[in-house]
Amino acid sequence: MAVPPTPDPFSADIKLLGNLLGLIIREQHGAPALDTVERVRASAKARRAGDPAASDALAALIDDLDLAGKRILIKAFSSFFQLINIAEDQQRIRVLREREAAGALRESIESAICTLHDAGVTPDQMRDLLARIRVRLVMTAHPTEAKRQELLVKLRHIAQMMARRDRQSLLPREQDALESALAEEIEELWQTRPTRATRATVADEVDFGLYFITSVVMDAAVEIHHDLCAALARCYPGVDWADLPPLLSYASWIGGDRDGNPNVTPEVTWRTLRRLREAARRAYLDEIAFLREHLTEATSEVPASEPLRQAVEDARGSQPRYPGELYREQLDLIWSRLEADTYRSGDDLLADLNLMVESLRAHRGERVARGALGRLLLKVRLFGLHLVPLDIREDARRHAAALDEVFRRYELAENYLDLPEAEKQALLAREIANPRPLFPAALDFSDATNRVIETWRLIADAHARYGPAVIDSVIASMSTAPSDVLAMLLLASEVGVAGRVDLVPLFETIQDLRDCPAVMDTLFSTPVYRAHLAARANRQQIMLGYSDSNKDGGYLASNLGLYRAQHRLGELCRERGILLELFHGRGGSIGRGGGPANQGILAQPRAAMQGPVKITEQGEVIAYRYGNADIARRHLHQVIHAVLLKLGLPNGPASRPEWLDAMETLAEAGRLAYRRFVYETPGFLDYWQQATPIQELSLVPIGSRPAKRGQGGFAQIRAIPWVFSWMQSRAIIPSWYGVGSALEAFCDASDDCPGMGMLQSMYDGWPFFNALVENVQLDLAKADMGIAALYSSLVEDEALRDRIFSEIVAEHARAVRWICAITRQTELLEHAPVMRRSIDRRNPYVDPLNFIQVALLRQMRALGPDDPAYDSLAQTFMFTVNGIAAGMKNTG
Numbered sequence: 001m002a003v004p005p006t007p008d009p010f011s012a013d014i015k016l017l018g019n020l021l022g023l024i025i026r027e028q029h030g031a032p033a034l035d036t037v038e039r040v041r042a043s044a045k046a047r048r049a050g051d052p053a054a055s056d057a058l059a060a061l062i063d064d065l066d067l068a069g070k071r072i073l074i075k076a077f078s079s080f081f082q083l084i085n086i087a088e089d090q091q092r093i094r095v096l097r098e099r100e101a102a103g104a105l106r107e108s109i110e111s112a113i114c115t116l117h118d119a120g121v122t123p124d125q126m127r128d129l130l131a132r133i134r135v136r137l138v139m140t141a142h143p144t145e146a147k148r149q150e151l152l153v154k155l156r157h158i159a160q161m162m163a164r165r166d167r168q169s170l171l172p173r174e175q176d177a178l179e180s181a182l183a184e185e186i187e188e189l190w191q192t193r194p195t196r197a198t199r200a201t202v203a204d205e206v207d208f209g210l211y212f213i214t215s216v217v218m219d220a221a222v223e224i225h226h227d228l229c230a231a232l233a234r235c236y237p238g239v240d241w242a243d244l245p246p247l248l249s250y251a252s253w254i255g256g257d258r259d260g261n262p263n264v265t266p267e268v269t270w271r272t273l274r275r276l277r278e279a280a281r282r283a284y285l286d287e288i289a290f291l292r293e294h295l296t297e298a299t300s301e302v303p304a305s306e307p308l309r310q311a312v313e314d315a316r317g318s319q320p321r322y323p324g325e326l327y328r329e330q331l332d333l334i335w336s337r338l339e340a341d342t343y344r345s346g347d348d349l350l351a352d353l354n355l356m357v358e359s360l361r362a363h364r365g366e367r368v369a370r371g372a373l374g375r376l377l378l379k380v381r382l383f384g385l386h387l388v389p390l391d392i393r394e395d396a397r398r399h400a401a402a403l404d405e406v407f408r409r410y411e412l413a414e415n416y417l418d419l420p421e422a423e424k425q426a427l428l429a430r431e432i433a434n435p436r437p438l439f440p441a442a443l444d445f446s447d448a449t450n451r452v453i454e455t456w457r458l459i460a461d462a463h464a465r466y467g468p469a470v471i472d473s474v475i476a477s478m479s480t481a482p483s484d485v486l487a488m489l490l491l492a493s494e495v496g497v498a499g500r501v502d503l504v505p506l507f508e509t510i511q512d513l514r515d516c517p518a519v520m521d522t523l524f525s526t527p528v529y530r531a532h533l534a535a536r537a538n539r540q541q542i543m544l545g546y547s548d549s550n551k552d553g554g555y556l557a558s559n560l561g562l563y564r565a566q567h568r569l570g571e572l573c574r575e576r577g578i579l580l581e582l583f584h585g586r587g588g589s590i591g592r593g594g595g596p597a598n599q600g601i602l603a604q605p606r607a608a609m610q611g612p613v614k615i616t617e618q619g620e621v622i623a624y625r626y627g628n629a630d631i632a633r634r635h636l637h638q639v640i641h642a643v644l645l646k647l648g649l650p651n652g653p654a655s656r657p658e659w660l661d662a663m664e665t666l667a668e669a670g671r672l673a674y675r676r677f678v679y680e681t682p683g684f685l686d687y688w689q690q691a692t693p694i695q696e697l698s699l700v701p702i703g704s705r706p707a708k709r710g711q712g713g714f715a716q717i718r719a720i721p722w723v724f725s726w727m728q729s730r731a732i733i734p735s736w737y738g739v740g741s742a743l744e745a746f747c748d749a750s751d752d753c754p755g756m757g758m759l760q761s762m763y764d765g766w767p768f769f770n771a772l773v774e775n776v777q778l779d780l781a782k783a784d785m786g787i788a789a790l791y792s793s794l795v796e797d798e799a800l801r802d803r804i805f806s807e808i809v810a811e812h813a814r815a816v817r818w819i820c821a822i823t824r825q826t827e828l829l830e831h832a833p834v835m836r837r838s839i840d841r842r843n844p845y846v847d848p849l850n851f852i853q854v855a856l857l858r859q860m861r862a863l864g865p866d867d868p869a870y871d872s873l874a875q876t877f878m879f880t881v882n883g884i885a886a887g888m889k890n891t892g
Contacts (some may be wrong), residue, residue, distance in 0.1 A: 010091040017083040020183050020683070021076070024190050029072055036061070036069065037076045044844040055786075062851050070852050071876055077095065077845045078883030079189060082151075084845075085624075086159045088838060090166060093630045106635045107598060109224070112644040117235045121648060126236065129648050130228075130749075132611035133247050135639060138391060138583075140253040140618050141205040148196060149208050150621060154189050156215075158182060159628050176642040194889045195878045202255055202268050202874035209254045210279045211625040213387060216821055218283060220632045221248050221382050222375050223642060247383050247640060251473070251614070256390040258455070259477045266454045273390060273462055273470055281338050284349070287376050288335045295327040295356070295373065297365065305359035308654070311352070312807075327356055345467040346384025353377050386470040392459065393506070394452065396476035396484040402452035403428075403487055405445050407437060424483035425526065432490050432528045460495040468500045468703045475543055475583075479505035480512055482522040489532055499535030504583060508545035510519060510553040510671070513561035516542070517568040524576045533578060539612070542569055543583035547717075551722055554674030554738040559772050560667040563605060569609030581612035587621075587720065590735040595775040597635070598642035603771040606654055609646045615639075624889065659762050662755075662766070663769065674738035677807060690795040691788075691805070692725035696877060699865065728884055730850060731788040731808060735779035735881055738813025747818070759822045779820050781828040781839055782888060785809050787847060790854045794861070846887030853880040 025034045040061050043586055047054035065073065099105040117127065161182055170178065196204075225246060232241045255272025258264035297304075304326045311330045312320070322328040334352050343349045357377060360369040400417060407413040431438060443450045462470050474492070476484050485505050492498040509515040520542065523529045533540060544565060550558040566582060573580035586600065597615060617625065626632045645652065678684060690696055698721070723734045747755040762769040786810065795801035816828060829836040856877045863870050 009166065010087060010568075013087040013090055013166075016179070017082065017087060017158075017162075017182075017186075020186050020289060021079055021083060021651060023183060024077055024187050025072070027187075028190060033069075033072050035822065036065070036072060040073060040848050041844060044847045048840075048844050048849065056092060056892070057788040058848065058851055059855075062848065062855060065547065066871060067876055070856075071879060074849060074852060074876065074879045074883055075190065075194065076880065077849055078194060078886055079186070080845055081842065081883060081886035082155055082189070083158070083186075084487075084842065085889065086155060086162060089159065089628050089631055090162050091280075093163070093628070094166060096630075096634060107641050108231075109227050109640050109644070110234065112641040112648075113228075113235045115645065116223060116648045119649060123236050126232070126648075129644070130247065131245055133643055133647060134249070134581075134612040135247055135643055136244075136249045136251055136612070136614045137615055137639075138251045138253060138616050139209045139388070139622055140257065140616050141209070143201075148192075148194070149211055150192060151189065151194065151206075152211065152627060154185055154192070156627060157191075158185050161185070163630070164301050165297060170540045192601075194648065195875075202261075202263050203271070206255045206272050206275055208251055208277070209622070210387075212622055213250065213252075214279055214283050216629050216632050217250060217627045218379055218383060218630060220636055221246075221250070222378050223633055224248050224636045225378055225382075227637070228640070246378075246641075248636065249388075251389045251391055253391050253616075256471070257393040259393045259395050266451065266458045269390070269392070269455070269458055271678045273386070273466070276387040276390065277341075277385055277466070280346075280383060280385050281341065283387075284376070285335060285338050285381065287372070288331055288338065291372055291376065292328055292331040292335060295331060295361075295368065296325055297327050297368070298324045298856050299326060300324055302596045304365050305355070306360055307690045308355045308359040308633070311355055312688065316523075324718045326359075330356055343385055344465075345347045345469065346380050346386070349379050349385060349465075353380065358444050384469055386466060389469060389472050391473045392455065392471060392477060393453065393475040393477055396479045396487070396505075398448065398452055399476060399484070399491065401443070402449040403490070409445070410438070413812075421481050421483060424481075425486060425522070426482060428486040428490050429526060429528050434488070437494065438490075453494075456491045456495045457496070459501065460497050463497060463500060468497075471501065473502045473504055473541060475504040475506050477506045477508065477545075479507055479519070480515070482519050482526065485519075485523055486526070486529065489529060498532060502536060502539075502541040502581075503532065504541045504543050506543040506545055506583075507565065507584065508552075508585075510549055510557055510561050513544065513549055513565040516544075516565050517572050520569060521572055521576075524572070524578065525857070537579070538577060539579040539581055540573060541581040541583055541614070543585055543614075545585045547585065547587050547720065547723075550734055551717075553671045554678075555776060556663075556670030556739060556742055556772075557667045557674070557737060559768075560663050563603075563663075563768055566608035567605035570605065570610065573610070574607065579612065580608070580610045581607055581614065583614040583616075584617050586614075588725070589619050590732075590775045590779045595778075596638070596769065599640035599767070599771045599774070601639065601642035601646055602652075603768040604646065605768075606650060606652075609643070611647060620885070653765060653767055655766055655768065658758070659766055659769070662746070662758055662762065666746055669745045670738035670742035672738075673741035673811075677737060677811075681807075683797070684804060686797070687795055687800055687804045691801075692731075693853065693877070693881070694725035696857065696860060696874065697725060697728075697881070699874065727888060728853070728881060729788055729791040730782070730888075731783040731791070731792035732779045732783040732807060733811075736783070737811055739776055740811050740816075740818055743818035743822070744814055747785075747821075756821060760824070763822050773819060773822055776815070777823065777828055780812065780816055780819060781836070783812060784843070784847075785812055788851045790850060791857075794854065794857055832874070842887050846884060849880050849883045849887065852878065853884065856880065 018632070022034055022037075025037060030140065041057065043058040043061060045055050047058055056885070062070065062073070096105065097349075100108075105111065107502060114127075116129075121129070161178055165175075165178055210731070222833055224246070225248070229241055229244065231246075232239070255264065258269075308326055308330060312326050312333065315333050316329060319328055319381065321332055330352065337343055337352075338349070353373070353376065357369045357373060360366070360373070379470075392550060404413070404416040407416045408428070411417060412431070416424065417426070436529055439453055445453070459471050459474070474488055476488055480487065485503055488503040492501060492503065505516070505519070507513055507519075520540070524533075544562055546558065546562065549561055552558070553561065570580055570581070581605075584600070586597070600615075601613070602608070623636045624631075714770055726732050726734055743759070746759070748751045763773055764770075771777070785808070789805065791804040795804075821829075823831065825831060856873055860870060860877065862871045
């Protein structure tokens with residue numbers, strides 16, 4: 001008798017979750033509702049299979065539904081995507097665990113250490129390498145983060161139950177109980193509003209970040225350090241690897257990033273600092289309470305150190321709470337001090353914890369010292385009492401405007417903003433060196449200037465109260481000249497924090513990327529600035545913007561501009577004896593510098609990686625990378641693996657002069673094609689505003705930050721909503737427009753031209769070009785011209801619609817053709833079948849959401865925001881935004 005095949009675990013997970021979702025839909029809305037969902041899904045699958053009548057049938061099914069029916073459909077498909085994401089994560093974890101068990105896990109910390117060992121890196125060289133590395137991942141709020149925290153908690157619970165189901169052998173009654181608990185969680189998910197009822201506040205965004213930091217990141221960072229120590233012990237046995245410096249740390253912009261966000265006031269930043277500190281204290285209090293119940297070692301059984309005994313007696317006197325149990329006494333004292341918030345900084349807390357660690361190690365308690373207590377000690381080393389440093393970001397133009405007002409008031413310059421750059425620098429240098437205070441005690445400038453000065457005074461006050469670790473970086477966005485950085489140095493000097501914070505220029509446009517090495521060279525030649533750098537250990541942090549450079553010049557020009565800037569900045573800093581710390585402002589989508597973080601690190605020019613590096617983790621990316629502890633651990637392994645190899649193997653793959661020349665040609669051709677289409681095509685902005693939901697997105701409650709930096713046209717539009725709007729419409733042009741034209745021009749429209757051979761060699765041998773091609777390939781595969789045509793039908797001017805959409809379709813086809821030729825594929829993602837199947841699996845479910853969104857947009861625009869029915873439509877529209885984002889695994 002044939003034994004029926006056992007279904008693979010991934011398919012079984014999808015079937016279980018899908019069936020439970022269907023059960024909840026039937027229970028909540030009846031069998032007809034579930035039947036409608038199934039008919040819509042069948043029509044969407046038929047459309048994907050090429051049925052010419054299916055598209056009209058799908059549209060008719062949706063048009064026949066009232067608003068309540070549409071909401072059920074939206075929630076059904078959106079919920080399915082959330083569950084599919086969990087199943088895909090679980091499958092990825094399953095494969096990773098199998099590979100790790102077989103000793104075949106690539107891109108791990110251990111594989112990097114072993115590679116370096118095999119390359120001849122000695123223990124002393126390894127120790128030196130580890131001392132140079134400092135990876136800081138910076139969490140930022142995302143204006144288009146579509147998930148509510150309440151939903152994230154429920155999804156995490158579902159993921160934990162699915163992991164338990166996979167890893168444990170459950171009895172039938174246990175399996176029944178687990179499935180009942182899953183159904184309960186899915187029912188709660190179904191009955192929870194998928195989007196916020198009101199626009200998110202900065203406090204909401206702070207809580208969003210704190211959820212991931214305290215529930216996943218803190219433990220993941222500790223695990224990474226332990227994994228590093230274990231890998232070193234295996235590859236370098238017999239070597240003492242104690243007291244390694246932490247390689248990984250975190251920071252946050254949430255509550256400190258005021259660039260274009262009037263809601264981030266000095267008081268909001270103060271509240272954020274207090275909230276971060278409170279979250280750190282609460283996290284430690286729970287662990288200390290646990291340890292207090294477990295560290296019951298008695299002095300009658302084993303001695304304790306005199307410093308520990310003295311510290312307890314000094315605090316307790318003759319009335320101990322736990323007689324003879326000094327470790328419990330010390331933990332109780334620590335708990336009380338934390339609860340009362342009497343520690344100034346994490347260093348004070350560490351000192352009290354270290355008394356116990358040293359005593360245990362001196363009295364045969366090494367395992368306990370390394371165990372839960374050691375984990376807590378490492379956690380406090382990594383996160384302190386401030387939890388994470390809060391970066392402050394402001395637009396450089398606001399700094400300049402504030403100083404212009406101050407200089408006018410004191411007749412130091414009649415019009416600072418109009419001065420030649422050299423005169424600005426001379427004035428700023430004089431004022432930096434001048435001991436005379438520039439700001440009055442009571443501020444009486446304009447509100448904008450007062451706010452700038454108050455922000456810098458806040459930094460000084462925070463340092464005085466909590467120590468300089470709480471804010472150690474100040475970033476000036478839209479930096480274009482040395483005066484933008486000197487302006488920060490003057491402001492820092494005036495409030496007394498010069499030398500205690502990094503002053504970070506952020507270069508964002510294509511032109512700024514070209515100019516930034518000259519800007520930094522001038523600064524490095526300015527005596528007052530060199531004095532500042534000396535106080536910062538001759539380390540310079542420089543941030544590069546991936547989003548605005550892409551919006552400015554397209555995908556190819558942005559990527560080459562970033563590569564060139566990194567190389568030239570690295571060479572300049574080496575020549576000047578300055579340690580470069582690049583800060584990569586990467587977004588979630590490919591059009592904003594997204595893609596695998598480890599591949600981005602390996603794709604950097606050699607000169608750019610000098611040890612310290614910062615990388616943004618933006619809102620939607622935070623949810624995908626840190627929603628599951630195992631996925632977070634894998635992400636961090638990949639990042640550290642890449643940094644170890646990039647810095648430890650300086651003779652790895654590199655560019656060739658002819659490849660750079662070819663890339664210059666491609667970038668310029670791509671830039672011209674992109675600029676011609678986006679900036680110079682008559683009516684393009686009208687098309688964009690009608691063929692995407694950009695107008696409606698600005699009216700609905702998502703993030704706390706406005707879509708624009710200020711008044712003005714397209715130039716003031718932030719890159720995030722620019723990308724987000726095209727992602728929703730499935731055109732995704734920021735990621736690929738101009739690529740096909742550039743490749744075609746380079747190859748002279750012939751597949752067998754000599755240029756194709758060079759491009760294939762670049763793809764095979766140059767990590768930068770390989771990552772560039774792989775990233776653009778992914779978004780070309782995600783883009784869907786059939787769905788984009790639905791959105792194009794919203795454009796009222798038929799001639800404009802046909803002219804621009806035909807260009808989009810033609811450029812997409814060109815890009816697909818040439819990317820396939822370079823990668824030697826007959827279709828996109830042929831060499832990445834898992835990714836291809838994931839996209840194919842999602843399409844029949846995300847397509848109906850696009851059909852519904854287009855129908856809603858048509859209705860909303862016919863009514864207008866003042867119509868009483870508009871709000872209900874807008875709420876339903878927001879549900880589609882949430883669902884499409886989940887289906888695409890991207891917002892912007």
